[in-house]
Amino acid sequence: MIKKPTRMTGIDGDAVVKQAARRLEQPARRLFLRSSLTLGGLSLLSGCAIVDEDSAEQVLMKVSRFNDRVQGWLFDPKLLAPTYPESMITRPFPFNAYYDEDEVPEIDAASYRLELGGLVADKHAWTLPELQALPQTDQVTRHICVEGWSAIGKWGGVRFSDFLSRVGADTSARYIGFKCADDYYTSIDMPTALHAQTLLTLTYDGRQLPPRYGFPMKLRMPTKLGYKNPKHIQAIFVTNTYPGGYWEDQGYNWFGGS
Amino acid sequence: MTDATHPIHPAWLRATHWINALAVLIMVTSGWRIYNASPLFGFQFAKGITLGGWLGGAIMWHFAAMWLLAANGLIYLVCNVASGRFAHKFFPLSPRAIAADLLAALRGRLSHADLRQYNAVQRAAYLFVVADALLLVLSGLVLWKSVQFPLLRELLGGYESARRVHFFAMTAMVAFVMVHLAMVALVPRTLLAMIRGR
Numbered sequence: 001m002i003k004k005p006t007r008m009t010g011i012d013g014d015a016v017v018k019q020a021a022r023r024l025e026q027p028a029r030r031l032f033l034r035s036s037l038t039l040g041g042l043s044l045l046s047g048c049a050i051v052d053e054d055s056a057e058q059v060l061m062k063v064s065r066f067n068d069r070v071q072g073w074l075f076d077p078k079l080l081a082p083t084y085p086e087s088m089i090t091r092p093f094p095f096n097a098y099y100d101e102d103e104v105p106e107i108d109a110a111s112y113r114l115e116l117g118g119l120v121a122d123k124h125a126w127t128l129p130e131l132q133a134l135p136q137t138d139q140v141t142r143h144i145c146v147e148g149w150s151a152i153g154k155w156g157g158v159r160f161s162d163f164l165s166r167v168g169a170d171t172s173a174r175y176i177g178f179k180c181a182d183d184y185y186t187s188i189d190m191p192t193a194l195h196a197q198t199l200l201t202l203t204y205d206g207r208q209l210p211p212r213y214g215f216p217m218k219l220r221m222p223t224k225l226g227y228k229n230p231k232h233i234q235a236i237f238v239t240n241t242y243p244g245g246y247w248e249d250q251g252y253n254w255f256g257g258s
Numbered sequence: 259m260t261d262a263t264h265p266i267h268p269a270w271l272r273a274t275h276w277i278n279a280l281a282v283l284i285m286v287t288s289g290w291r292i293y294n295a296s297p298l299f300g301f302q303f304a305k306g307i308t309l310g311g312w313l314g315g316a317i318m319w320h321f322a323a324m325w326l327l328a329a330n331g332l333i334y335l336v337c338n339v340a341s342g343r344f345a346h347k348f349f350p351l352s353p354r355a356i357a358a359d360l361l362a363a364l365r366g367r368l369s370h371a372d373l374r375q376y377n378a379v380q381r382a383a384y385l386f387v388v389a390d391a392l393l394l395v396l397s398g399l400v401l402w403k404s405v406q407f408p409l410l411r412e413l414l415g416g417y418e419s420a421r422r423v424h425f426f427a428m429t430a431m432v433a434f435v436m437v438h439l440a441m442v443a444l445v446p447r448t449l450l451a452m453i454r455g456r
Contacts, residue, residue: 059322060318060319060322061318063318063321063322063325064318064321064322067321071403074403074406075406076406079405079406079408080405081405082405082408082411082416142404142417144404144417145296146295146313146317147292147295147296147313148292148293148295148296148298148401148421149296150417150418222405223405247314250314251314251315251318252314252317253317253318253321257403257405257406258403258404258405258406
């Protein structure tokens with residue numbers, strides 16, 4: 001299931017879309033329902049040809065797209081996720097990624113640049129000190145993983161809506177996509193991007209974001225599941241073309257809201 | 259009252275019963291696969307009895323069948339209450355009657371001559387499973403959208419508490435199904451009645 005995708009270069013949305021399209025044809029993507037239908041107890045479904053695998057997959061994908069719309073409709077942009085006292089922070093906060101901890105990318109702070117693309121007026125690349133010079137805020141919130149577990153952590157950084165208005169992002173666009181140094185990629189809806197608790201985080205628990213939590217920068221959204229929160233972000237692009245995501249292209253729900 | 263015009267179970271009840279059975283089967287088996295991704299307790303469900311193959315597949319099944327479960331459950335409740343069936347099938351009900359019928363059942367002396375009439379143990383068990391299904395839906399809503407349903411989340415004691423409520427409500431549902439199936443095996447006419455209506 002866990003595959004190391006090919007490294008992406010450049011920051012234009014088209015490349016990401018192509019990458020996503022290619023990923024759709026990967027064997028992992030095609031395999032998931034084949035194995036999902038092997039259930040002894042559900043032979044009433046798989047045995048009597050109600051479910052031929054492709055049509056079952058199509059129906060489930062359609063329902064997942066429908067669930068995206070329902071979640072978009074349920075999402076209240078003004079509703080805040082609960083915050084907690086620092087005494088409730090989970091220690092140690094768990095490491096989680098599609099690879100093991102010894103494969104966490106090492107990123108050179110001095111040469112790091114955050115690239116911007118798509119429907120953004122000011123596309124200049126940001127250095128880490130420039131990002132650190134922006135107004136910062138922090139929050140103690142619950143991270144909920146798609147696997148079910150949750151953990152409370154403290155993240156600090158730049159409110160994403162402030163950053164988007166500063167760079168002149170077209171906030172009427174539908175998606176914001178992220179490309180990461182660990183070859184992860186994902187995308188989110190604009191209302192979540194503009195939510196008050198959506199932070200471009202540069203710190204964890206008051207200290208510089210450590211590599212295991214996404215140095216130099218992670219997008220933290222307490223209103224979304226963990227896999228929607230990209231780490232080691234290298235490029236951000238604003239687009240109206242659905243960019244997909246690493247897990248989303250394999251069948252995880254795209255909206256992934258909480 | 260003849261059997262032809264007044265079946266033991268009306269058609270809407272039989273339809274919602276079997277759709278519910280399918281929805282519960284999908285929800286429970288895919289839920290077990292989701293549980294396996296991050297077990298709350300020191301065990302996992304055997305892969306062969308789970309649905310979905312991997313976490314992403316299980317979630318797709320779970321969040322598709324939830325609509326079937328909820329819509330069908332709503333139709334069942336509306337028909338049940340509106341037709342007056344709910345009031346006259348399940349009530350009156352008293353702890354004393356439940357105890358008496360339970361004792362009679364254990365001694366093998368509980369009559370099933372008239373399947374139209376639910377005994378007190380049946381009434382209690384069916385009411386319990388309806389309430390349990392409601393709890394499953396409500397705790398499931400908190401797990402799915404804990405930020406968007408703050409009141410529900412706090413009523414269930416927060417996200418982590420809701421996970422446990424969801425798990426134990428599932429356990430109660432599975433326990434009900436096992437007893438339910440054992441009772442059907444003991445009185446097979448009840449299966450025919452739920453299929454044909456008589």
